[in-house]
Amino acid sequence: MTDNAHIHGSIDVLDFPGADDLIAAGRVEPPSAQVVEAARAQVSAGAVVVPLEAPRRKQSRSRRLLVAAAAVAAIAAGAVAYPVIGVGESKPPASASAAEFLNRMAATAAGAPETDAPYWKVHVEVDNEDDGLRQSTSWFDREGHFWSRNPDGNIQKPSPGGKLKAWPVGAEFLTWKQLESLPTDPDALERRLGDDVFGKVSILLQDAPLAPEVRAALFKIMARTEGVKLIGQVEDTKGRKGTAVQFTRRPEGFPPHTTRLVIDRESGKLLESYDTAKGMPDSRATYLEVGPADKIG
Numbered sequence: 001m002t003d004n005a006h007i008h009g010s011i012d013v014l015d016f017p018g019a020d021d022l023i024a025a026g027r028v029e030p031p032s033a034q035v036v037e038a039a040r041a042q043v044s045a046g047a048v049v050v051p052l053e054a055p056r057r058k059q060s061r062s063r064r065l066l067v068a069a070a071a072v073a074a075i076a077a078g079a080v081a082y083p084v085i086g087v088g089e090s091k092p093p094a095s096a097s098a099a100e101f102l103n104r105m106a107a108t109a110a111g112a113p114e115t116d117a118p119y120w121k122v123h124v125e126v127d128n129e130d131d132g133l134r135q136s137t138s139w140f141d142r143e144g145h146f147w148s149r150n151p152d153g154n155i156q157k158p159s160p161g162g163k164l165k166a167w168p169v170g171a172e173f174l175t176w177k178q179l180e181s182l183p184t185d186p187d188a189l190e191r192r193l194g195d196d197v198f199g200k201v202s203i204l205l206q207d208a209p210l211a212p213e214v215r216a217a218l219f220k221i222m223a224r225t226e227g228v229k230l231i232g233q234v235e236d237t238k239g240r241k242g243t244a245v246q247f248t249r250r251p252e253g254f255p256p257h258t259t260r261l262v263i264d265r266e267s268g269k270l271l272e273s274y275d276t277a278k279g280m281p282d283s284r285a286t287y288l289e290v291g292p293a294d295k296i297g
Contacts, residue, residue, distance in 0.1 A: 098230035098245050101265075102223035108268040110216035117292030118142070120176060120209040125237075125288060129281035135288070139296050140165045140209070144175035147296050155297055167208045170194040176209045184213035186220040198225050198247045202259055205270050207290050215268065236262045236272040237286055255279055 118141060125135045137149040144164030148156050166173035170192050183189045193200045201218045204210060222228060231244035242262040249257045255278040262272040269290065275283045
């Protein structure tokens with residue numbers, strides 16, 4: 001859609017006295033900080049939506065003025081993009097940025113409750129060339145011991161001296177208990193992650209038992225990673241709605257590798273990850289349940 005189409009689509013909304021002069025002027029003085037913040041909240045919440053092709057419904061004059069005021073304030077300040085979408089479309093504004101979305105997810109993650117549960121449960125469906133299509137359910141304790149449900153429904157207990165469940169952080173692999181010592185400052189945490197920041201952030205966000213402040217820091221790191229793109233609202237393979245972001249890594253000597261993450265915007269939890277690379281089989285992981293558990297089974 002062209003800029004002219006955006007303008008024409010908004011003219012019917014701007015029907016208050018003096019609107020013609022405002023449009024003709026092409027520029028207004030920046031509004032106050034309070035007005036800008038109010039406009040930002042309205043736009044982020046999806047309040048400023050102009051249906052371009054759907055039949056128009058009558059609105060009260062006060063409602064039209066509220067929408068118009070928020071839109072004008074936001075555009076004049078240059079603080080947010082003016083989202084114009086058609087009725088029934090599921091995609092968010094194409095001009096919305098990945099950084100804005102991921103920083104909102106950081107705030108959401110920071111507000112999640114802490115857990116003192118003894119176990120962490122992960123129920124995931126994977127689909128790749130090595131494993132085919134299958135589901136698995138596992139439980140981990142803070143020391144890294146893990147239990148898994150066999151295909152027959154029985155639960156396999158940890159074997160003495162067996163491997164522990166751990167997640168990659170830099171050159172190390174850390175158990176749940178060790179993850180508790182990760183820094184909550186994004187700069188310090190990014191230094192701990194080392195190379196391939198997006199890849200390691202993705203792995204941790206998928207199913208690691210992290211403190212809310214650490215998850216928030218990971219989202220902030222991802223938000224400032226150059227090249228991360230906002231795809232928009234999508235559905236995962238189970239029909240759950242989420243917002244997708246995507247990043248393509250280009251390691252030297254290897255084909256580009258693209259990872260797409262689908263994130264639940266209400267909770268900040270990862271719903272699905274999808275990896276693809278030229279000449280390589282695709283790989284998908286859909287996270288059906290990830291979180292604290294009071295018992296095994």
